[in-house]
Every structure is written in structure tokens, then in C-alpha cells.
Amino acid sequence: MDPPEGPHVRTxxxxxxxxxxxxxxEIRDAYWRLVRFHRMEGETAWTATHLGEIQDAYEVLxxxxxxxxxxxxxxxxxxxxxxxxxxPYRPGAPPFPxxxxxxxxxxxxxxxxxxxxxxxxxxxxxxxxxxxxxIAIVLAIKAWVVNPYRIPSSSMEPTLHCAGGQGCEARxxxxxxxxxxxxxxxxPRRGEIxxxxxxxxxxxxxxxxxxxxxxxxxxxxxxxxxxxGYVYIDGKKLNEPYIKADRRDTETHEQLTIPKGQYFMMGDxxxxxxxxxxxxxxxxxxxxxxxxATYWPPNRISIxxxxxxxxxxxxxxxxxxxxxxxx
Numbered sequence: 096m097d098p099p100e101g102p103h104v105r106t107x108x109x110x111x112x113x114x115x116x117x118x119x120x121e122i123r124d125a126y127w128r129l130v131r132f133h134r135m136e137g138e139t140a141w142t143a144t145h146l147g148e149i150q151d152a153y154e155v156l157x158x159x160x161x162x163x164x165x166x167x168x169x170x171x172x173x174x175x176x177x178x179x180x181x182x183p184y185r186p187g188a189p190p191f192p193x194x195x196x197x198x199x200x201x202x203x204x205x206x207x208x209x210x211x212x213x214x215x216x217x218x219x220x221x222x223x224x225x226x227x228x229x230i231a232i233v234l235a236i237k238a239w240v241v242n243p244y245r246i247p248s249s250s251m252e253p254t255l256h257c258a259g260g261q262g263c264e265a266r267x268x269x270x271x272x273x274x275x276x277x278x279x280x281x282x283p284r285r286g287e288i289x290x291x292x293x294x295x296x297x298x299x300x301x302x303x304x305x306x307x308x309x310x311x312x313x314x315x316x317x318x319x320x321x322x323x324g325y326v327y328i329d330g331k332k333l334n335e336p337y338i339k340a341d342r343r344d345t346e347t348h349e350q351l352t353i354p355k356g357q358y359f360m361m362g363d364x365x366x367x368x369x370x371x372x373x374x375x376x377x378x379x380x381x382x383x384x385x386x387x388a389t390y391w392p393p394n395r396i397s398i399x400x401x402x403x404x405x406x407x408x409x410x411x412x413x414x415x416x417x418x419x420x421x422x
Contacts, residue, residue, distance in 0.1 A: 105148075106152075106165075107151070107152035107153075107155045107156050107165065108152075108156070110148055110149060110151075110152035111125040111126055111129065111149070111152050111153065111156065112125055112129075113125045113156075115166065117156075119157065122153070122156045122157060123153075123157070126149065126152075126153040129149050130149070205220065205221060205224050206221075209221075238275070239275055239276055240274075240275060240276060241272050241273065241274060241275060242272070242273055242275055242290075242383075242384070243270055243271070243272055243273075243390070244270070244271050244272075244273060244290055244306070244308060244386075245268050245269075245270050245271075246268050246269045246270070246271065246308060247260075247268065248260060248303075249261065249262030249263050249264075249364050249367050250307075250308075250309070250362035250363075250364050250367060250368040250369065250370070251288070251308060251309070251310070251362050251363050251364060251368075252264055252342065252363065252364040252367075253339060253342070253363070253364075254288070254310075254337055254363045254399075255269045255271065255288070255308065255363075255386075255389070256268065256269045256395065257269070261367070262364060262367050265392075265395075267391070267392045269389050269391070269392075269395055270389065270390055270391035271288075271308070271386045271388065271389050271390070272386070272387060272388045272389075272390055273290040273383060273384035273385060273386050273387070274384045274385050274387050275383060275384040276384070277384060277385050278379075278382055278384065278385070283311055283314075283358060283379075283382060283385070284311070285311055285312065285313075285314055285328075286310065286311065286312075286337075287310070287311050287385050287386075288308060288309070288310050288311075288385065288386040288399055289308070289309060289310070289311050289358075289360065289382055289383075289384070289385055289386065290306060290307070290308050290382075290383040290384050290385075290386060291306070291307060291309070291360065291377050291381045291382045291383055292305070292306060292307075292377075292381040292383065293305060293306075293307050293374065293377070293381075294374055294375055294376075294377060294378075294381070296373075296374035296375055297369070297373075297374040299374075300369070300373050300374050301369035301373060301374065303369070306383070307360070308386060309360035309361060309362050309368070309370055309371075310337070310360065310361055310362065310363055311358055311359070311360060312326060312328075312333070312359050312360065312361045312371075313328060313353045313358065313359030313371075313376075314353065314358065314359075315353055315354065315355050315356055315357055315358065315379075316352070316353065316355060317329055317352075317353050317359075318330070318350050318351065318352050318353070319350070319351055319352075319353060319359050320348060320349065320350035320351070321346055321347060321348040321372065322347050323345055323346075323347055324343045324344045324345045324346060324365060325343075326361070327350075337363050338363060338365060339363075342363065342364045342365060342366060342367075343365050343366065344365040344366040346365075346372070348372055353376055354376060356378055356379045357376035357377065357378055357379070358376060358377050358378075358379070358382070359371045359376050359377075360376075360377055386399060387399060
């Protein structure tokens with residue numbers, strides 16, 4: 096007489112969803128597929144008992160001797176009708192093989208987007224995104240934060256050195272850093288070394304245009320004049336300790352009033368500087384930033400501002416979100 100049919104019992108093959116002739120690799124892949132499903136998608140539907148059942152099934156099928164015993168009991172294959180249930184879940188047993196840690200959900204959006212791609216593609220995309228991000232950060236810093244410049248002429252000697260030209264004192268040209276955002280938070284100040292775009296007249300009268308580095312001498316609304324090489328602001332002689340005696344000229348220029356929103360620029364090497372005395376004042380919109388440091392060559396590393404210009408600029412940058420909220 097046939098034994099009465101009992102309730103359906105899931106075998107280790109049923110638990111992992113593989114056939115009785117599955118290879119060890121197929122069993123391992125099936126196990127990890129279930130573990131990943133539990134970790135990433137099935138957290139609310141799975142319990143410790145389910146994990147224990149999966150773990151027990153994996154341990155049986157990954158052990159050749161235990162798998163052979165299982166197949167022998169069922170006549171060479173695992174039956175789903177009379178196979179006794181797997182051992183109960185043991186709370187102290189680890190739910191995963193210790194040699195392969197379970198994958199964790201990542202917060203990296205790139206990893207999420209490329210999760211289904213082959214590993215070689217994911218590694219390549221990760222490198223591309225990393226390199227593109229680094230380039231974008233560098234370009235953003237150069238455009239809005241700090242940008243390097245090279246001193247090409249002797250107009251700022253001896254404060255800033257050039258190389259290879261007439262009047263140059265050094266073998267290597269100075270390379271300086273300009274704070275590009277400081278003037279978004281405060282007005283330019285007299286005596287600062289400024290990077291700016293020249294007015295159109297500079298190209299015609301000096302034979303060169305584009306980006307210049309000069310010292311800011313006159314502010315909007317002031318009167319400027321030069322007498323025998325000495326600068327007068329609003330009728331008072333300007334103290335300029337940065338001008339060396341052998342670099343001072345002997346020119347005399349009539350008094351003029353600096354228009355609103357304009358600035359008067361001059362080089363420290365007055366006898367060899369083509370500046371606002373020749374091509375006029377510079378509008379505020381043409382100012383790029385304040386030179387606050389020399390970074391090359393190494394023996395010329397220095398900071399020119401009497402305060403830490405970059406630090407003040409960063410403080411202003413941190414206040415930017417508050418300013419934007421006003422609009």
C-alpha cells in the first residue's frame with residue numbers, strides 16, 4: 096500500500112531554484128542571487144527563517160559528500176515528494192559564507208546606474224566619470240575661484256619679475272595666483288595688484304592687449320595727477336614704497352577725474368609701463384581679480400596682500416547662499 100501523501104517539502108534544490116544536475120558554480124550563483132534579492136529588494140518579505148533555509152540548502156549542495164547522500168536517498172536525484180525538511184535555522188550560524196561578504200546597497204548613483212553591466216564596463220565608466228569630474232572641478236576653480244598667470248613683461252619690476260625681456264631681473268618669470276571672486280564681495284582697494292582686461296585703446300597705443308597685471312592707484316571719483324614722476328591723488332602726494340628710485344620716471348600729467356565705476360592702473364616700473372596714463376581708466380567689469388601670491392619659482396613664493404585674501408574670499412563664498420536667498 097502506498098504511503099499517504101504528506102505536505103509538500105522543499106528540497107535544497109527547490110530552495111535555491113536549481114536542477115538536481117546543477118554544477119557547483121550554478122549552485123553558488125543561485126545562492127548569491129537569492130542573497131542579493133533579500134539585501135536589495137526583498138527586505139520586507141524575508142525573515143531570518145528564510146535566510147536559514149537558504150543557508151542550509153547551500154551548505155548541503157556545496158558539500159559533495161552531503162549532496163551525494165541527498166541524491167542517494169532519492170534514487171540518484173532529489174525528490175520533492177518525500178525528502179525530509181532541511182535542518183532548522185540555527186541563530187548562531189552566519190547567513191552567508193564567510194569567504195564572500197554580502198554586497199551592500201551603494202549610495203553612488205553611478206554604481207546604481209551601471210549595476211547590470213559587466214564588470215569591465217562598470218570599471219571603465221567609473222574611470223570616465225572620475226576623470227570628467229576632476230576636469231570639471233579644475234575648470235570651475237580656474238573660472239570662478241583662483242587662476243594662475245605668468246608675468247610676461249617688466250612693467251611690474253621689481254615687485255613681479257619677468258624673464259628674457261628688456262628690464263627683466265630674473266631668469267624665470269613669476270607665476271602668480273589671482274583671487275577671481277573677491278571683488279564680488281567687496282570693492283577694489285588702492286595699492287592692490289590686479290589682473291584685468293585692457294580697454295581697446297591698449298592694443299592700439301601699446302601694441303599689446305588682452306590681460307594685464309598692474310597696481311591699482313586711483314579709485315572712482317578721485318582726481319589723479321603726476322608731477323615729475325610722483326603721483327598725486329586729490330591734490331595730495333601718494334606714498335608709494337613699492338616704487339624703487341631707479342624705476343621711477345620723470346613724467347608730468349595734468350590732473351584728471353576718474354569716472355564713476357572706473358579705476359586707474361599703473362605699473363611699478365613707471366619708466367617702462369604702458370598703463371592708464373596711455374590708454375585710460377579700466378571699468379569695474381574688466382577687473383578679473385586680485386593677485387595675492389606668487390607660487391613660482393620656489394624662491395619667489397610669497398603673499399602680497401596685507402591680509403589673507405583667499406581666506407576672506409572663501410568666507411564670502413560661504414555667504415553666497417545667504418545672498419542668493421534674498422533674490
